[in-house]
Amino acid sequence: MKDVYITKIAKFLPNNPIDNDKMEEKLGVIAGKASKARRIVLRNNRIKQRYYAIDDKGNVTHNNAQLTAAAVEELCDDDFSKEDIELLSCGTSSPDQILPSHTAMVHGFLKNGNLEINSPSGACCSGMNALKYGYMSVKTGQVNNAVCAGSERTSSWMRSDVFENEVAHLKTLEENPILGFNKEFLRWMLSDGAGAMLLENEPKGENALKIEWMEGYSYAFEMETCMYAGGEKLEDGNLKAWSEYPAEVWGEKALFAMKQDTRLLGDNILVKGVDSLKHACAKNNINPNDVDYYLPHISSYYFRERLYEELKLQGIEMPWEKWFLNLENVGNVGAASIYLMLEELKGSGKLKKGDKILLHVPESARFAYTYAYLTVC
Template identity: 75%
Template sequence: MKDVYINKVSIFLPNRPISNDEMEEKLGTINGKTSKGRRIVLRNNQIKTRYYAIDDDGNITHNNAQLTKEAVVALCDQDFKTEDIELLSCGTSSPDQILPSHAAMVHGFLQNGNLEINSPSGACVSGMNALKYGYMSVKSGETKNAVCTGSERTSSWMMSDTFEEEVKHLETLEENPILAFNKDFLRWMLSDGAGAVLLESEPKGKQPLKIEWMEGYSYAHEVEACMYAGGDKLEDGFLKPWSEYPSDQWSKKSLFAMKQDVKLLSENILVKGVDSLKKAIEKHNLKPEDIDYYLPHVSSYYFKDTLYKEMEVQGVKIPWENWFMNLSKVGNVGAGSIYIMLEELVHSGKLKKGDNILLSVPESARFAYAYALLTVC
C-alpha cells in the first residue's frame, strides 16, 4: 500500500460575499412577506456572510458542476495540469440533475481527456466519501493521483418560488431555536461553493498533508430519515419517493424542496456524532489531546456548545483552542464545507510539521458521519 498525501487544496466561492441584510433580496420573499424566522435563525447560526451563484441582477452565474470545475482548475499549474488527472471524484448533495452524474458533468466542463470518475451521492458526507474513494485508489496503487471535490449550489433551491409559506409559530421558535430547522431555516444557512484537493502518493509542495486514516459510520439502521428531498415522509416514518406520486403532486407537496424532521435532529445529531467520533479515535488509539486542529463541519454555531458538552459527557473532549471553523464567513456549503475549512487552515500560516488535523463531517439525512486524520509533513 502507498502513502497518500494532500499536496494541494483549492476553493471557488462565486461572486461576492452576501450579508445577512441582503439575503432576502437575493432569494426573494415568500408570499410577499418578510420571513418572521430569519432573524432568529441567523442569530443562532451566527453566519454573517455567505456566497450565492447569483449576480446582483438576479442572474444565475454558475451551476454546481461549473463551480466544481473552477475549484479543480485552481488546483492546477504548469507542474500539474488538468490533463494529468487520473481520477476525478466529486461529492455533492445538490447535483444539477438526476442523470448524468455530478462527476460526469464536471468532467465535461473540464474537457481534459479520458479519466476515471466517481460520484458519491448523499448529503454532507458525500464530500468525504469522494475523498475516501480517491484515498483508496491512490493508496492501492490503482492511480497515481486523484482529484477529489465537495460542492453545493443550493441557492436556486432556496429561491422564494420553491416555498409555499414561511416558518410559523414564531413564539415557539423563540423558546426553542432548533424548531426553526425546516425549509425556512435552510434558506438562511446554506451557501454555494466548491473545494478540491489533489491526492498523490509522494509528498510535494510546501506543506503536504499525509492522510493517516479515514473512517465512516452510518446510523440508518437505528434512525429514520431526518433531512430529505425528492420525497415525502409519511406518518410512520416511511420516505415515499417522488416517482411514486403523480406529477401534479410534485409541486403541491413540495417534493423536491429540502426538509428536516427537527425532532429527530435534536434527539440524534450530537449524540450519534460524538459516539462515532469516540469509535474512530479509539480504533486508532488517538487521544483528544493529540489533536492539534479539530475541523468540525456544523450547520450552525447553535450546535457548538452542545457538541462540546456531549464530548465531555462521552469522555472525548477536544479543547476549544484546538477548534478551527469558518462557518460565520462562508456559510454552510454542505459537502464542500470541510474542503473550504481545510483550505483556509492550510493557507493560514498556522500549521507546523507534525501537527495532527482531525476532519469531522456529519450529515443529518439519515445520520452518517465521516472522519479523517491528517498529519502535516
C-alpha cells in the first residue's frame, strides 16, 4: 500500500460575495412578498456572506460542472497540468442534471484527455466520498495521483421561480398561501462554490497533508429522510419519487426543490454525529489529545455550541482552541465546505510539521457521517 498525501488544495467561489440584505434580491421574492422566515434563519445560522453563481442582472454565470472545473484548474501550474490527472472524482448534492454524471460533465469542460472518473451521489458526504475514492485509488497503486472535488450550485434550486407554481396552486386552495418552512429554510442556508484537492503518492510541496485514515457511517437503517429533493415525504416517513407523480404535479409541489425536515435535523444530527465520531476514534485509537485542528462541517452556527456540548456529554470533548471554521464568510457550501475549510487552514500559515487534523462531515439527508485524519508533513 502507498502513502497518500494531499499536496494541493484550491477553491473557486463565483462572483462577488453576497451579504444578508441582498440575498432575496438575488434569489427573488416569492408571490411578491418578502420572506418572514429569512431573518429567523439568518439570525440562527449567523452567516454574514456567501456566493451565488448569479450576476447582478439575475443571469446564471456558472453551472455546477463549470464551478468544479474552475476549482480543478486552480490546482494546475507548470509542475502539474490538467493533462497529468489520472483520476477525477467529484461529489455534489446539486448536479446540473440526472444524466450524464456530474464528473462526466466536469471532465467535458476540462477537455484533458482520457482518464478514470467517479461520481459519488449524496449530500455533504459526497465530497468526502469523492476524496475517499481518490485516497483508496492512490493507496492501492491503481493511480499515482487523483483530483477530488466537492461542489454545489444550489442557488438555481432556490430561486423564486422554482416555487411560483406551487404558490399559485396553493392560492386556488386557500386565500393566503404560505410556502412550507421545510422548503424555505434551505433558501437562506445554502450557497455556491467548489473546492478541489490533488492527491499524490509523494509529499510534494509545502505542508503536504498525509491521509492517515478515512471512515464513514450511515444511520439510514434507523432514521427516516431528513433532507431531500426530487420527491415528497409522506406521512409514514417514506419518500414518493418525482417519477411516480404526473408531470403536471411536479411544479405544483415544487418536487425538485431541496427540503429539510427541521424537527428531525435538530433532534438527531448532533447525537448521531458524535456517536459515529466515537466509533471512528475508537477504531483508530485516537482521542481529542491527538487532534491539533478540528474541522467540523456545520450548516449553521446554531449547532456550534450544541455540538460542543454533545461532544462533552458523550465523553469526547474537543477544546475550543482546536476548532477551525469559516462558515461565516463563505456560507454553507454543502459538499464543498470541508474543502474550503481545509484550503483556508492550509493557506493560513498556522500549520507546522506533525500537526494532526480531524475532518468531521455530517450529512442530514438520511444521517451519514464521514471522517478523515491528516498529518502535516
